[in-house]
Every structure is written in structure tokens, then in C-alpha cells.
Amino acid sequence: MKIATYNxxxxxxxxxxxxxxxxxxxxxxxxxxxxxxxxxxxPLADIEAAGYHALVHGQKGFNGVxxxxxxxxxxxxxxxxxxxxxxMARYIEADVGGLRVASIYLPNGNxxxxxxFDYKLRWMERLRARAVxxxxxxxPVVLAGDYNVIPSDADIANPKAMAxxxxxxxxxxxxxxxxxxxxxxxxxxxxxPTGPLWTFWDYQAGAWQRxxxxxxxxxxxxxxxxxxxxxxxxxxxxxxxxxxxxxxATWVVLRN
DNA sequence: ATGCCCGCTTACAGCGGA
Numbered sequence: 413m414k415i416a417t418y419n420x421x422x423x424x425x426x427x428x429x430x431x432x433x434x435x436x437x438x439x440x441x442x443x444x445x446x447x448x449x450x451x452x453x454x455p456l457a458d459i460e461a462a463g464y465h466a467l468v469h470g471q472k473g474f475n476g477v478x479x480x481x482x483x484x485x486x487x488x489x490x491x492x493x494x495x496x497x498x499x500m501a502r503y504i505e506a507d508v509g510g511l512r513v514a515s516i517y518l519p520n521g522n523x524x525x526x527x528x529f530d531y532k533l534r535w536m537e538r539l540r541a542r543a544v545x546x547x548x549x550x551x552p553v554v555l556a557g558d559y560n561v562i563p564s565d566a567d568i569a570n571p572k573a574m575a576x577x578x579x580x581x582x583x584x585x586x587x588x589x590x591x592x593x594x595x596x597x598x599x600x601x602x603x604x605p606t607g608p609l610w611t612f613w614d615y616q617a618g619a620w621q622r623x624x625x626x627x628x629x630x631x632x633x634x635x636x637x638x639x640x641x642x643x644x645x646x647x648x649x650x651x652x653x654x655x656x657x658x659x660x661a662t663w664v665v666l667r668n
Numbered sequence: 669a670t671g672c673c674c675g676c677t678t679a680c681a682g683c684g685g686a
Contacts, residue, residue, distance in 0.1 A: 421685085422675050446685085448676065473676050474684065520686060560686075579686065614686065615673035628686080658674080658686080 413509055413666045415441045416647075417556035417629050419517070419612075419659035423447040423478075426657055427455055433650055434462045439663060440482050441508055443515030443556040447476035454478070471501035477515040477557075481508045488512065494538040502535070503542075511637065511666075512546065516557025521578030529578050532560070536587035543591050543632075552637035552666070555596065558659065559630045561588040563598070568626035569608065579628060596632035599664045603644040611646055612659050620651065629662040640666040 416439040420426040423444065434442065442464070447454065451470040459466050464480040469490045479485055485508035492503050505514040516539070521532030546553045562580040565571040574580055592598060600609055610625025619625065633641060643665040651660040 425675060446675095520684080522684095522686065574686085577686070612686075616686095617672055619673095626686090 413441070413511065413668060414439045414663055415443070415511070415513060415554050415556060415631065415666065416661050416663035417443045417445070417515070417558070417631060418661040419445040419558040419629060419657060421446050421448075421657040421659065423449055423455060424453070425655070427458055429650070429653065429655060429657070431458060431462045433647065433661060434464065434480070437647060437661070437663075441485075441511070441513055442480040442661075443513060444478040444480065445476075445515060445517035445558045447478055448474060449476060467504060467506050469501045469504040471499070475501045475517055477501060477504045477517050479504055479506050479508070479513060479515050483509050485513075492535070492538040492542055494541065495534065503539075510552065512549070512551055512553040514553075514555050514557070516555060516559065518558060518560045520560050521584065524576070524578040524581060529581075532578060533583055533587060536584070536591070540587070540591050540594075543596065544594050547594050547596070547634055550636060551634065552640065553634035554637055554664070555632040557630070558628060559588065560628055561585065562626050562628055563588055563630075566606070567609065569610070569624040574626070579626070592632065595635055597635075597638035597641070599631045599633050599638070599641055599644045600627070600646070600662060602638070602641060609646065610648075610660075611662050613651060615658050629659055631662065631664050633664070637666060642667050
């Protein structure tokens with residue numbers, strides 16, 4: 413099974429690129445982030461025409477997550493516990509093909525310090541609380557998404573330029589590590605332990621042309637999923653195309 | 669030091685993104 417995560421940066425603006433990517437790479441499951449549309453605005457007919465079912469947790473203008481799948485998926489939950497007044501559409505979880513899969517859009521947190529950074533850290537604590545419940549199930553789980561965390565200085569082309577950014581603050585990294593150490597495997601680094609492994613290149617300042625990227629899209633595997641890990645990668649070539657998202661799709665293959 | 673670029677909005681400028 414191939415499971416991918418893809419921050420599309422607006423599904424309506426990206427529809428042609430997205431269906432092209434689905435057709436060319438045929439993931440069994442695709443976790444999307446930043447669809448930037450409400451449920452009723454989701455281009456379901458186009459996704460179905462590409463051969464996929466969809467579970468959608470949308471929001472007007474910003475955020476929004478979805479799980480696309482060849483097999484029909486069963487929704488398990490929308491949103492995280494712990495902050496009932498939080499209406500940002502950033503989490504959806506489903507059962508599909510014998511796996512539990514979540515599509516995660518973790519808050520950016522800039523500028524830091526400030527209320528947005530505080531929200532990011534609170535959200536990460538809420539995710540940690542859900543992740544430990546999922547580990548306890550002892551089933552194959554894939555937590556896939558845009559974590560907005562650069563886990564280490566090896567995960568960014570120019571760490572000095574981003575030193576004050578919320579994505580690489582010690583608190584952000586510690587919160588990410590606290591989740592990983594529950595027993596999750598960072599699948600991309602498991603398969604590619606060293607070297608550049610970017611998943612995002614800013615639209616600004618020629619970041620793509622300079623290959624000045626960083627790694628923020630992650631797939632965390634429960635032990636039962638990690639036992640089945642055979643490959644992982646980044647669909648970098650699609651980032652070079654016209655009207656591409658600023659993120660590249662990132663994926664794992666699990667043995668059946 | 670700031671903005672660069674991009675998508676979105678009862679839009680035509682401002683916000684959020686990373």
C-alpha cells in the first residue's frame with residue numbers, strides 16, 4: 413500500500429495538478445492539507461473521476477484536510493479533543509484498507525513568540541494525547557501531514573536564515589520529539605537517514621531554483637506499520653511544474 | 669530590514685502562509 417501526504421495549497425487552484433499527480437503516481441491513500449474550501453466546495457466529481465473516494469473536513473478560505481482513497485474509507489474522527497472552541501479544520505482520521513490513517517495540518521505558529529506560537533504548542537500537545545491513544549491500539553497507524561516542524565538542522569538548507577522561525581524553535585522540535593518517542597517511526601528518515609530531503613520550497617526569493625527547501629511533511633508510523641515499511645520518498649519533480657503547490661507530495665509504501 | 673510569491677475573500681487590499 414502506498415500512502416501519501418500532500419499539502420496542495422488550495423485544491424481548486426491545484427485541481428489539474430492534483431488529478432495529474434493521482435493519475436501518475438496512483439497512491440492507495442492520499443492525505444491532503446490546505447484544501448482551502450468548505451465541504452460543499454470540494455471538487456468531489458473530479459476526485460471520483462480520478463478513481464478516488466474522499467472524506468473531507470473543510471473550512472472557508474483557510475486550512476482544510478481530506479483523505480482520498482481507492483478503497484472506501486470509514487471516518488473515525490474529525491478534530492482533536494482538548495479545545496472545543498477551536499474550529500480550525502486541521503485533523504481527520506479514518507480506517508482504510510486495514511490501516512488507521514490521519515491527515516494532519518499542524519499550525520504554522522509564526523510569528524513567535526506570540527499567541528499563534530502558543531496555539532501551535534497547545535495543538536501539538538493535543539496531537540500527542542491522541543497519538544498515545546493510537547499507539548495503544550497496537551494496529552498499523554500512519555500519521556501523515558504537514559507538521560510545520562523542521563525536526564533538525566539537517567532538515568533545512570539554510571538553518572541560520574530561519575533561526576527565529578516557529579518551524580524550528582526548540583519548543584517545536586521538543587514537542588515533535590515527544591510524539592516520536594512514544595514509539596513512532598519517522599518513515600522518510602528511516603529510509604533516507606542522511607542528506608537533503610526537502611518537502612517544501614517557498615514561492616519567494618527563488619527558493620526552488622536555489623533548492624533552498626526544508627522538510628516539514630512527515631509520515632509517522634506506529635510499530636505495526638513500521639514493521640511493514642519497504643520504501644519512502646518525495647515526488648519532487650511535480651514541484652517544478654506550472655502552478656505547483658509549494659509543497660511536494662511525500663509517501664511511504666507498506667508491505668501488504 | 670523588509671519583501672519577494674501565492675491563494676483566498678460577499679475581494680480590487682489585506683491576510684495567512686512558511
